[in-house]
Amino acid sequence: MDFNMYFKSRQGEMIHLLKNIVGRESPTQDKKAVDACSAFVVGEFKKTGAKVTCFPQKKIGDLHLVEFPGSIKSPANERILVLTHIDTVWPVGKIDKMPFYISGGKVYGPGVLDMKAGLVEALCALKAIHQLSLRPARKIAVFINSAEEIGNDVTQEMIARLAGGSKLVLCLEPALPGGALKTQRKGRVVIRLEVKGKAAHAGTPEKGVNAIEELVGKLYGLKRLATAGVTISVNLVGGGEKANVVAETAWAVMDIRFWSSAQKDRIVSAFKHLNPNRPGAKFKFEIESLTPPMEKTKASIQLFQQAKKIAAAMEISLAEGRTGGGSDASIASGLGVATLDGLGPDGDGIHAEKEHLLLSSLVQRTALLTELLRQL
Ligand SMILES: [Zn+2]
Numbered sequence: 001m002d003f004n005m006y007f008k009s010r011q012g013e014m015i016h017l018l019k020n021i022v023g024r025e026s027p028t029q030d031k032k033a034v035d036a037c038s039a040f041v042v043g044e045f046k047k048t049g050a051k052v053t054c055f056p057q058k059k060i061g062d063l064h065l066v067e068f069p070g071s072i073k074s075p076a077n078e079r080i081l082v083l084t085h086i087d088t089v090w091p092v093g094k095i096d097k098m099p100f101y102i103s104g105g106k107v108y109g110p111g112v113l114d115m116k117a118g119l120v121e122a123l124c125a126l127k128a129i130h131q132l133s134l135r136p137a138r139k140i141a142v143f144i145n146s147a148e149e150i151g152n153d154v155t156q157e158m159i160a161r162l163a164g165g166s167k168l169v170l171c172l173e174p175a176l177p178g179g180a181l182k183t184q185r186k187g188r189v190v191i192r193l194e195v196k197g198k199a200a201h202a203g204t205p206e207k208g209v210n211a212i213e214e215l216v217g218k219l220y221g222l223k224r225l226a227t228a229g230v231t232i233s234v235n236l237v238g239g240g241e242k243a244n245v246v247a248e249t250a251w252a253v254m255d256i257r258f259w260s261s262a263q264k265d266r267i268v269s270a271f272k273h274l275n276p277n278r279p280g281a282k283f284k285f286e287i288e289s290l291t292p293p294m295e296k297t298k299a300s301i302q303l304f305q306q307a308k309k310i311a312a313a314m315e316i317s318l319a320e321g322r323t324g325g326g327s328d329a330s331i332a333s334g335l336g337v338a339t340l341d342g343l344g345p346d347g348d349g350i351h352a353e354k355e356h357l358l359l360s361s362l363v364q365r366t367a368l369l370t371e372l373l374r375q376l
């Protein structure tokens with residue numbers, strides 16, 4: 001079966017489906033809107049013969065797990081887990097200014113690439129497997145996250161649990177520009193650093209301990225940790241009370257990104273061992289959030305090689321690359337489960353008004369996903 005041809009002839013259907021999903025705007029914070037979009041998508045998944053389980057949520061959109069049978073022999077823990085999300089960064093009404101349209105082989109619209117096209121890929125691949133009575137080697141589960149864009153403890157725990165019970169994970173986030181898969185992603189830690197000094201009259205500053213001066217000096221010092229791809233961005237700061245009082249408190253929140261867990265350990269250890277330059281100053285730090293990096297593992301290298309071979313047989317040359325941003329794939333990969341990310345289409349401009357995907361890539365990626373689900 002030539003799935004490239006198969007989906008090329010169904011391109012109109014795919015666009016129609018994508019238009020319907022993009023048209024149901026679904027910003028993370030708007031539960032009602034996300035649930036309405038999910039209702040449509042879940043209805044489509046049910047047409048593939050899959051079983052859909054809903055996990056109702058109070059604050060975020062309801063979560064859904066789509067389960068598709070595999071060959072009779074495949075045990076549950078041998079399944080393929082496909083990660084998707086239905087939420088976008090765009091508010092309801094954005095589509096009036098940022099309409100869904102196609103021009104020059106590119107498809108535009110809010111959330112079209114990140115990642116409503118991923119949902120279309122999964123839907124069309126499962127429809128094809130169902131309609132053609134193909135027998136995938138493994139059971140397939142598709143998780144639809146409703147709060148990927150802002151992160152959420154419930155969804156992260158659920159992904160970890162599902163990934164832990166799966167043989168491999170495929171994530172349908174957009175490809176790198178040019179179509180490469182993402183086999184490495186940076187991890188991220190958000191750290192809040194607080195300094196406690198001592199207040200005094202600004203006329204006799206030597207009687208106090210200036211927390212702001214201590215903090216600023218330390219922030220410069222911490223820049224030495226930014227080596228080998230580690231980045232430290234201090235993006236929020238505060239402190240002091242009045243212009244004529246030596247600042248007693250100061251704080252900063254920083255976003256630190258890294259390629260490996262070893263780098264993360266080095267950073268956290270540096271914060272643990274911070275010593276003040278001014279006698280009497282005290283440091284306190286807190287990790288506000290932590291996302292593991294997606295590192296290359298033996299299992300993920302092997303999975304990429306397998307995918308590359310399957311793609312080559314379809315005359316698709318598959319490359320790999322790395323990116324600074326995180327995704328749900330990092331959670332799976334952090335558990336040591338073989339993971340491939342960036343299986344969504346090629347395009348550009350996510351979280352920006354010119355967000356678009358290449359239509360030819362949507363067709364090709366859906367064909368590739370179908371073969372991966374069938375053969376892996
Ligand atoms: Zn995304």
